[in-house]
Amino acid sequence: MSRILFIASHRPGRAPGQRFRFEQYFSHLERNGFQCELSYLVSPEDDSVLYQRGHHLEKARFVRRSHAVRANDVKRMNAFDIIFIFREALMTRSTRYEQAFRTSRAKLVFDFDDAIWLPNVSAANRRWAWLKGAGKTAGLIRMADLVFAGNAYLAAYASRSNAHVEIVPTTIDTEEYLPVPKKEQGPVVIGWSGSLTTIQHFQYAIPALRVLKERFGDRIAIRVVGDGGYREPDLGVQGLPWRKETELKDLGAMDIGIMPLPDDDWARGKCGLKGLQYMALGIPAVMSPVGVNTEIIADGVNGFLAGPIEDWVEKMGRLIGDAELRLRLGTAARDTVERRYSVHAWRDRYVQLFNEILERRS
Numbered sequence: 001m002s003r004i005l006f007i008a009s010h011r012p013g014r015a016p017g018q019r020f021r022f023e024q025y026f027s028h029l030e031r032n033g034f035q036c037e038l039s040y041l042v043s044p045e046d047d048s049v050l051y052q053r054g055h056h057l058e059k060a061r062f063v064r065r066s067h068a069v070r071a072n073d074v075k076r077m078n079a080f081d082i083i084f085i086f087r088e089a090l091m092t093r094s095t096r097y098e099q100a101f102r103t104s105r106a107k108l109v110f111d112f113d114d115a116i117w118l119p120n121v122s123a124a125n126r127r128w129a130w131l132k133g134a135g136k137t138a139g140l141i142r143m144a145d146l147v148f149a150g151n152a153y154l155a156a157y158a159s160r161s162n163a164h165v166e167i168v169p170t171t172i173d174t175e176e177y178l179p180v181p182k183k184e185q186g187p188v189v190i191g192w193s194g195s196l197t198t199i200q201h202f203q204y205a206i207p208a209l210r211v212l213k214e215r216f217g218d219r220i221a222i223r224v225v226g227d228g229g230y231r232e233p234d235l236g237v238q239g240l241p242w243r244k245e246t247e248l249k250d251l252g253a254m255d256i257g258i259m260p261l262p263d264d265d266w267a268r269g270k271c272g273l274k275g276l277q278y279m280a281l282g283i284p285a286v287m288s289p290v291g292v293n294t295e296i297i298a299d300g301v302n303g304f305l306a307g308p309i310e311d312w313v314e315k316m317g318r319l320i321g322d323a324e325l326r327l328r329l330g331t332a333a334r335d336t337v338e339r340r341y342s343v344h345a346w347r348d349r350y351v352q353l354f355n356e357i358l359e360r361r362s
Helices: 016-021 023-031 044-050 056-075 096-102 123-131 134-143 152-158 199-219 244-252 273-280 309-321 323-340 343-361
Strands: 002-007 034-039 082-086 107-112 146-149 165-167 188-193 220-225 256-259 285-287
Touching: 002 056, 002 343, 016 023, 016 082, 016 273, 023 034, 023 343, 034 056, 044 056, 056 096, 082 096, 082 343, 096 107, 096 134, 107 134, 107 343, 146 152, 146 343, 152 165, 188 199, 188 244, 188 273, 188 309, 199 220, 199 309, 220 244, 256 273, 256 309, 273 285, 273 323, 285 309, 309 323, 323 343
Parallel strands: 002 034, 002 082, 082 107, 107 146, 146 165, 188 220, 188 256, 256 285
Antiparallel strands: none
């Protein structure tokens, strides 16, 4: 039995990036000779302060505790065959722990699903921006024996610093995400799912949603999942907080899923998770033609790509008015996820890549 130590920020089941990139593979890896352990930093108590303004003393204590966790990981690093680092070992500019892991007997895998080499600090933590070190990403890539990049854009960046780069997309467990029966009556629900840190992307859809609300009135409803404090009164939007236990129910209530993005370097690094979640549930998605979205969506076949406001209005309008179109695109979307972006489609590839890196060591 080979042992893998997964290094990440959040506890199991908490962070979408971790859940949909490696946590959902643990059971398959275990069945195929890999013992998996996750070492994380952020406790439930930390959640209540890390992404809020202020709480400077508590945040300083969190950093100190994080150092203690990683120091303990270094002490036991030689007990593992692979150390898998998701994005970074510590949420600061420091790379001391990655450098220590590099000296161990374990092979080092680095995994990332965003353009994390670009500065990106939440509004609540602007004062702590000096602690962050986006520029360290290239160095972490150079240290790795193998790099998992979430899409071709990220892989192109990683390939400048490492010859061993694999494109490994973010995937969905299609045994958990099942298409939901569509209701016969009531408003058509247009939904967005995200987080406190990505709610600004929803804003890009508001001009089109205002036009649609004027046109369709009570025939549509708009749902935001991921930011319980978000409000947009003239659209009737009151945000729902993200909750793991109600995630599938909250998403399944949508008839149309949207993923608006700006066309910038950060957005080009996104791996399409929101859209893939909608699609796995058989919900037709309308997505900005940015980055990997253009690979996931064949416009008019398994969803829609929309750029200018008039595109969003026209394509969402068609979906609102045509239940058969929603069903057809949603069915094709589900098929796309099953074939190309599911755990079932990728689980054996994970095992193969880990076995290959161990063979390379020997």
